Amino acid sequence: MISSSTDRILLxxxxxxxxxxxxxxxxxxxxxxxxxxxxxxEMLTEAQLAEAAGASRTPAREAMVQLQSWGLVRLVPKKGGIVTAVSPAERRDLVDLRATLEIRGIQLVAGFPAQRAVLADRLRASLAAQRSALEAGDLLAFSEQDVDFHLRIIEAGGNAVVAELATALGPRFARLTHLAVSGDALAAAHYLREHEELLRPLESGDAPAFSAAVRHHIAAAHFPEGPDPEESAAEGLR
Structure with a gap:
């Protein structure tokens, strides 16, 4: 199920x-x-993007549409694109979707030790890159490697459509992590420790334990202030 990632473009x-x-x-x-x-x-305009890139307004206009598809800007007719903010609801929805896809990925490889071993090796490489980014104080690189770590787990399930959709959300996932760790190397170090903890149930093929660990990671990393009120209300309806 785990495919080669030689030509993989993360972001x-x-x-x-x-x-x-x-x-x-x-x-x-x-x-x-x-x-x-x-x-x-902040407002981005076609003229601004075109001038910065030394290009015409046509590709700048197409770029604005692409940025909207990535969820990073909201287009305003005849004005340009406004950079979006990450709302509490978007944060909750993004991490919940990512966790759901990761849990499914591990469920699909739980019974295949060889595939779990390949995945674990790739995740260790990602962890090493995360450590290097932390040591260099490069929180953008750390955020990128956070995306790499989680997408590799999703991709392990072997569903190409799911992997494509998750990769398309990469810029939003990266922004979410960068917002959480920006100016806070201690938060990034905590993320790294949580990632290391996820390896244990993954390597043993314990899907329920992995699911619990992922949910704990989300709560600790993205909701340190406590349960999200909307999420708590949704839990009460289940």
């Missing part, structure tokens, strides 16, 4: 040869938004 700005000028513009803008160099509420 748009990692693509060394984007298929078009529009994608190159969109990728650069996405990185700026994820890093916080373009903040929520």
């Amino acid at each position: 748009p700005w990692h693509d060394p040869t984007p298929r078009s000028v529009a994608l190159r513009i969109a990728a650069g803008s996405a990185r700026a938004i994820v890093e916080g160099r373009l903040g929520p509420g």
Whole structure:
């Protein structure tokens, strides 16, 4: 079920040869938004993007549409695109979806020791990259490797459509993590420890324990202030 990741492009700005000028513009803008160099509420215009990229307004317009598809801007007719903010509801929905897909991925490989071993090796490489990013104080790189870690678990299930959808959400996942760890290396170190804990049930093929560990990771990493009120209400209806 685990496919080769030789040609895997994790996030748009990692693509060394984007298929078009529009994608190159969109990728650069996405990185700026994820890093916080373009903040929520800022207005982007076609003219601004075109001038910065040395391109015409047509690819800049296409780039704006792509940024909206990634959930990073909201288009306003005849004005441009407003950089979106991550709301509590979006944060809850994104991490819940990611956890659901990860749990399913581990359920599918639980009975296959060889595939679990391959996945564990890939995750250890991701953990090593996370440590290096922390040591260098590069929280963007850490956030990127956080996305890599979780997407590899999702991809382990072997569902190409699910993997494609999860990868399309990569910029939003990266922004979520970067917001959580930005200016807080201790929070990033906590993420790393939580990731290391996820390896244990994964390697043993204990899907229920992995599910519990993922949910704990979400609560500790993304909701340290306590249960989300809307999520608690939803739990009461189940």
